[in-house]
Amino acid sequence: MNKYNNKKTVIDNITFDSKKEALRYMDLKLLQRAKKIGNLKMQPVFVLLEEGINSYGQKYREMTYIADFSYMDCEKFEYIVEDVKGMKTEVYNIKKKLFMAKYPNYRFIEC
16 A cells, blocks of 8 residues: 555556556556557656756756556547546646646546
């Protein structure tokens, strides 16, 4: 158990942070097999803010968002990013807003 009382679950030799995320993975695999979705990726990384230097010469690191899944909906021809959440933290809410602003061509789904 972790701090959010999720139980790590292993499917296909992949360890998921929660049972809910593992079940969603199984659903997405079935949809991919049925060719309803394609290009399924797990833990895709999206850059929200590139590293740089501000006007005072202070360096700052790159900020990323790691989704649970991304894929192409073959019926609607749209890119989907999914996050399986039990508890939404303040950091998650901020990164979600930054993601939606920077990547408007993706549909964001919370499960």
